[in-house]
Amino acid sequence: MIIGSPLAFFQPFIDTATGRIAGVEALGRLRQEDGSYESVGPLFFNPKIPLFDLRRLDRLIREDALQHFHGAPADWFLSLNISPRWISRLKPGQQLPSLKQLERYAIDPRRVVFEITELSGNQTRLLEVVNLYREAGARIAIDDFGAGYSQLDRVLDLQPDILKLDMRLFQAAARGGPSSELVKALAIMAEKTGCWIIAEGVETEEELSFALECGARYVQGFLFAQGTRDFHPAETHVDRFAELRAHYVQHKLTEREQMMSLRQELARFVQSIRPWAESKATLSALPLPHDYPWLLRIYQCDRHGTQISPNLEWNGMFWQENRRYLNHNWSWRPYFYSLLAEGWQERRLNVSNVYRDATTNQYCITAGQFIHNGERLLLVDIDASCLPGF
Known part of the structure; x- marks a missing residue:
């Protein structure tokens, strides 16, 4: 009724x-x-x-x-x-x-x-x-x-x-x-x-x-x-909306600044491990990443996207190898071919958007830079949950 x-x-x-x-x-x-x-x-x-x-x-x-x-x-x-x-x-x-x-x-x-x-x-x-x-x-x-x-x-x-x-x-x-x-x-x-x-x-x-x-x-x-x-x-609601919108923009600017800071940290980290990667030194010679809590793993691919090194993962105390993904080709992944296209042209560190890793189901960001005269790509995966605003 x-x-x-x-x-x-x-x-x-x-x-x-x-x-x-x-x-x-x-x-x-x-x-x-x-x-x-x-x-x-x-x-x-x-x-x-x-x-x-x-x-x-x-x-x-x-x-x-x-x-x-x-x-x-x-x-x-x-x-x-x-x-x-x-x-x-x-x-x-x-x-x-x-x-x-x-x-x-x-x-x-x-x-x-x-x-x-x-x-x-x-x-x-x-x-x-x-x-x-x-x-x-x-x-x-x-x-x-x-x-x-x-x-x-x-x-x-x-x-x-x-x-x-x-x-x-x-x-x-x-x-x-x-x-x-x-x-x-x-x-x-x-x-x-x-x-x-x-x-x-x-x-x-x-x-x-x-x-x-x-x-x-x-x-x-x-x-x-x-x-x-x-x-x-x-x-x-014009005045109140403008105030709230300004808060949003300022928040996004702060996030952007934090992302730029993260990018700078990534660049420093990549530069610190690049000599090790190019010299093919032993695992014990790899710098310790105590200042980079967001680090998940590092690895290398050839310029065609095939992984040519084990995943090197930091467990909080020491580096360990994971050889599971050797010879896997990642060129089809959106983050990889964007890195491949941009990084090869400019020889600089490139950073992907956030994506979910298909194996671990974890949200990640991948940074990459060409090394060894452009023949190899040094890649770093980081934990996206550590990012501002995530």
Whole structure:
């Protein structure tokens, strides 16, 4: 049973380029007799509530949002949730109720983003409906992106304009660890497909920083505003956002300085072991790396990528050999051929991006420099967990 009067609340999207409110998402609420408000979200997952009642509730909230949106600035957009469950029940050729609502309330479809929620519904029918939305001028977003791998084929089929990162995945990723790399990879995929990223659930400065690192076009969350009935001026959060963005930039500059310092340490270390590597001296003559806690191993490859020396690993007390990877060829690894291409031209130390080692499952960075007149490559693997910001 649905108790209360349905209406729309609005939560703003903050444009990361300006700090201004660029639009709002319509959120369903039920006004109770005591004046309090309850979210309608849980109702749509309650199997005891008839689908007819849910469709009617959904329509009433959307109508209230469209009617209220006339009070918003003319350059804002309105994001409306659309369930594939409703779309799948439409008859072929039937005019879309949501587009009829836009027409009835004189809202330009170009100001509207339709958020496709959930994973249910007929994919073919959904694509037909999305094409009709696009023909009308509306934009398409996929909500909770990253919550399920089955959404990847949906992205390829629907080619959305916007991807909203799954809030739980995003908040976990902002705390670091493997999920962080996954979300960054999703963000890169979105960028390559021409999508804008929206980070929702931004509640802390750390989560905002992670959203910016992922290249989010808009952010949404309690750090700036909860859903409210009224619209706030577009400039409401500009000053605060600018301050937080400045904190982020300063933090990244500090990380960059620390990385430059690490690079200098790496260069010193490589120079200290280079004479040993080029002289083919005994293992006992290899300098001790007491000042380099990030060191994992050193080894050598020929210029074609084949490993020609054992891995030399420091166990905290002495060097030890690991001959397991002799004659393995690493030229196919992204970190290696970038080192090969850049380092051969400039004869300087090159440092890879962070990657996960396929054997140890450990996050690493590899530094390399050509030695012995360019015939060999001296490589150093370091533990990426020691890096700033990891």
